Amino acid sequence: MTDRISRAFYDIGRLEIIAGRDSFVHRLDPRAKLLVTVFFIIAVVSFDRYAVAGLVPFFLYPAAIIGLAGLPVGYLFRKLLIVSPFVICIGIFNPFLDLEIMVNLGPLAVSGGWVSFTSLILRFSLTIGAALILIATTGFPKVCMALEKLGAPRILAVQLLLLYRYLFVLIEESIRMIRAHALRSCSRRRPAFRVYTQLLGNLLLRTLDRAERIHLAMLSRAFTSEIRTVRRFTFGRAELLFTLTAAAAFLLFRTIPVAELLGGLILEISL
Amino acid sequence: MHMADALLSPAVGGTMWAATAATTFYCARKIAHRLDERKIPLMGVLGAFIFAAQMINFAIPGTGSSGHLGGGLLLAVLLGPHAAFLTLGSVLTVQALFFADGGLLALGANIFNLGFAPCFIAYPLLYKPLTGRQPGPGRRLFAAAAASVIGLQLGSLGVVVQTVTSGMLSLSFTGFLMLMQTIHLPIGLIEGLATAGVISFMIRVRPEIIAEGNRGPTSAGLPFARVLAILAAAAILTGGFLSWFASEKPDGLEWSLENSADRQEAAATARSNSPDKLRKRIALLPDYNFRAAEKTGGGVKRPDPGTSASGILGSIVVLVLVVLTGLLLGKKGRNRDR
Amino acid sequence: MSHHIVEARDLEFTYPDRTPALQKVSFKIHHGESVAVVGANGAGKSTLLLHLNGYLTPSAGQVRIGDYPLTRETLREVRRTVGMVFHDPDDQLFMSTVFDDVAFGPLNLNLPAEEVAARVDKALATVGLSDLRERPPHRLSSGQKRRVAIASVLSMSPDILVMDEPTSGLDPRARRQLIELLAGFKHSKIIATHDLDMVVDICERTIVMHDGRIRADGPTPEIFADAELLESCRLEKPLRMQGCPVCGSAPDHRPPTIG
Structure with missing residues (x-):
């Protein structure tokens, strides 16, 4: 089990390192990236359930950002794969329930269920991909600060920052605990329930103590009741250009069936 | 049982975001009012704890499978419902961004499903009355199990209603409902056991912590929480039925797109x-x-x-x-x- | 300003579970003095430190910082004057980047943004970590964390630095760097530690605690020369003052070099 936890640990770490790189996209104001991501997701999910061709042009956005920011495609793709089971499990009922033939591809008759399933997978890849790309180009702390600047309650932003900070500390602590347990319990891979509650209880105790020590550390640096930061973001010309271009492109892809028009054109020319 | 962007329509996703945002602002205000500044680091670190705790599994005897802590109920017991809701929201946000659990549009629905039910329904309306003043270990176990099961059942009901009203699946409402509720019955029970186990441990070694949580602001906030719960339930139901009817006909946006495509x-x-x-x-x-x-009727x-x-x-x-x-x-x- | 900067008068403290932690603790520390507080585990060192910035309130007795007694009214000023560096830097570095962490204190003092930035720059330059401003704390080495924790206190321009085990858990090189850094500070310093060799290096005065009481208070070389005292307080001579077990060479009794 420590393997799994360590993997999660390094996984978050890797995403953070990628977010620490420098590129045009990384340098943009986080608010711009957050807004564009939201536009993107809304545009993608607003298609009806049988949309396939209409969704395809939207892959331009992740491709462009991945290119511009130099993100590792394989890594992002693997992350997508890991979380895909839930959507696949639920979506896979579509092909079995919606049997009406919708498209014939030569000898192959494709039912509405398969079309909507394909659409579901495309949607899933696009929306989750967009969220991953946001984090990989911005970093979690900046996303939190952007949230706050866009009107989220301050306490929520502070929460998120503290949670993120101590995530690493606590994951390391739980890895140490589980390792200690594993070393002294020869056969069992996972702790039995009684041991489990004690493990967790101890982790919780340590966590509560730590919260107290952090509070103490805050107090000794003149903390009153509010956590303040001085970050200033500038929503300049680059941000405006980025946001408007992206929004215009999404609107275009949403209203004009780009892929179908292009396909029609090619058919016409080639035949 | 994280909801996913791909399963949501913008109307449903937006509605759930509105519900989550409203609850978040309400909680933030509530906490700011009666803020014990110690809670600021406590909430953050407990959020990280829930995150780490969900990675630790225990063996379920005789099945070869494993279970873990749910988090919502435990947070409500330790922090009171308002702070717990915010903390759970933070945990889910980190999961959505780093582990791509669900996605950003679905985040609103996820926070609502996994946060609202345990913090504002299961904890004040089930766990607290059931534990009473001086609960024995058996009673606490029962209360935690009942609250976890009901909380999770409500959450998964949320997933079903949101998914079906979004209209991305061919699966019928009842079929999906049966599937989800059944799967989440044992999960809720296991989470309840784990929660009760941890609470019992804490009461043994440091009773004042749990007592503090119980004294929390809930008794004063109870009527409002109830009202909010009823309002939210009503909102989900109306929202659900409205989208149901709406999906019979292409909605405004779709209709205009259809026209422009024809042109x-x-x-x-x-x-x-x-x-x-x-x-x-x-x-x-x-x-x-x-x-x-052919255009299939109703489709x-x-x-x-x-x-x-x-x-x-x-x-x-x-x-x-x-x-x-x-x-x-x-x-x-x-x-x-x- | 009076010539002493920290004074404890008959401090008594009992934990809620009735463990007595401090009994009749009195001392005066003067400007620019560097004082070590040593003692076995559970001797009351950390409890004493927590009284110096008002986190714990004594059951009896008084703490005076500069000209003020430590009371609810002076708490804020005292906490600015007394910079506290905690044992575990992970507890102290709670913000998401080094910059934000070092800026936390100055921002709470309501300083203007430019002043905050200037103080952060200066504090980070002092500990030699200016190029790590944007680094998240969990991506620092232990030695770096320790130095950032010190910077986060320096940025508040304290007059007194209070430190709990500053060298524990550091590798030899990081420990050496930290000792050199501390030796360079002109602040009054109060350091609770088990690292007696560091004490020889940077503290001219040592207070020995045992079971919540002060057992000895005097110049460091004298304290460490008193084998009987050390023995009775479960302490041992600093390594360099013990004879070399391999070659049998004489122990090093040079006076500590400061700076």
Whole structure:
């Protein structure tokens, strides 16, 4: 089990390192990236359930950002794969329930269920991909600060920052605990329930103590009741250009069936 | 049981975001009012604890499978419902961003499903009354199990209602409902056991912590929480039924798109100066038989099959272009970096 | 300003579970003095430190910082004057980047943004970590964390630095760097530690605690020369003052070099 936890640990770490790189996209104001991501997701999910061709042009956005920011495609793709089971499990009922033939591809008759399933997978890849790309180009702390600047309650932003900070500390602590347990319990891979509650209880105790020590550390640096930061973001010309271009492109892809028009054109020319 | 973006329509996703945002602002205000400043670091660190705790599994005897802590109820017991809701929201946000659990549109629904039910329904209306003043271990176990099961059942009901009203699945409402509720019954029970186990441990070693949580602001907030719960339930139901009816007919946006698509098609046909010619050309590919699909009654609009051929071809071309763009931009970016 | 900067008068403290932690603790520390507080585990060192910035309130007795007694009214001023560096830097570095962490204190003092930035720059330059401003704390080495924790206190321009085990858990090189850094500070310093060799290096005065009481208070070389005292307080001579077990060479009794 420590393997799994360590993997999660390094996984978050890797995403953070990628977010620490420098590129045009990384340098943009986080608010711009957050807004564009939201536009993107809304545009993608607003298609009806049988949309396939209409969704395809939207892959331009992740491709462009991945290119511009130099993100590792394989890594992002693997992350997508890991979380895909839930959507696949639920979506896979579509092909079995919606049997009406919708498209014939030569000898192959494709039912509405398969079309909507394909659409579901495309949607899933696009929306989750967009969220991953946001984090990989911005970093979690900046996303939190952007949230706050866009009107989220301050306490929520502070929460998120503290949670993120101590995530690493606590994951390391739980890895140490589980390792200690594993070393002294020869056969069992996972702790039995009684041991489990004690493990967790101890982790919780340590966590509560730590919260107290952090509070103490805050107090000794003149903390009153509010956590303040001085970050200033500038929503300049680059941000405006980025946001408007992206929004215009999404609107275009949403209203004009780009892929179908292009396909029609090619058919016409080639035949 | 994280809800996913892909399963949501913007209307439902937006509604759930509105519900989550409203609850978040309400909680933030409530906490700011009666803030014990110690809670600021406590909430953050407990959020990290829940995150780490969910990675630790225990063996379920005789099954070979494993279970873990749910988190919502435990947080409510330790922090009171308002702070617990915010903390759980933070945990889910980190999961959505780093582990891509669900996605950003679905985050609103997820926070609501997994946060609202345990913090504002299961904890004040079940756990607290059931534990009473001086609960024995058996009673606490029962209360935690009942609250966890009901909390999770409500959460998964939320998933079902949101998914079905979004209309992305062919699975019927009842079918999906049965599936989800059954799966989450044992999960809720296990989470309840784990929660009760941890609470009992804490009471043994440091009773004042749990007592503190119980004294929390809930008794004062109870009537409002109840009202809010009823309001939210009503909102979900109305929202659900409204979208249900709405999906019978293409909604405003879709309708206008349909119109504009028709117009473009007409324009395209006019440009190719002979519509027959195009049809003949398509017929040159004899195996490709694009049967006109009737609009199925009550179903969602299906794409005009005449556009499917161009759709598929165009999609492939666009994909190739997309990959090329990505590669090109990547190369350019790397050159500049050097 | 009076010539002493920290004064404890008959401090008594009992934990809620009735463990007595401090009994009749009195001392005066003067400007620019560097004082070590040593003692076995559970001797009351950390409890004493927590009284110096008002986190714990004594059951009896008084703490005076500069000219003020430590009371609810002076708490804020006292906490600015007394910079506290905690044992575990992970507890102290709670913000998401080094910059934000070092800026936390100055921002709470309501300083203007430019002043905050200037103080952060200066504090980070002092500990030699200016290029790590944007680094998240969990991506620092232990030695770096320790130095950032010190910077986060320096940015508040304290007059007194209070430190709990500053060298524990550091590798030899990081420990050496930290000792050199501390030796360079002109602040009054109060350091609770088990690292007696560091004490020889940077503290001219040592207070020995045992079971919540002060057992000895005097110049460091004298304290460490008193084998009987050390033995009775479960302490041992600093390594360099013990004879070399391998070659048998004489112990090093040079006076500590400061700076």
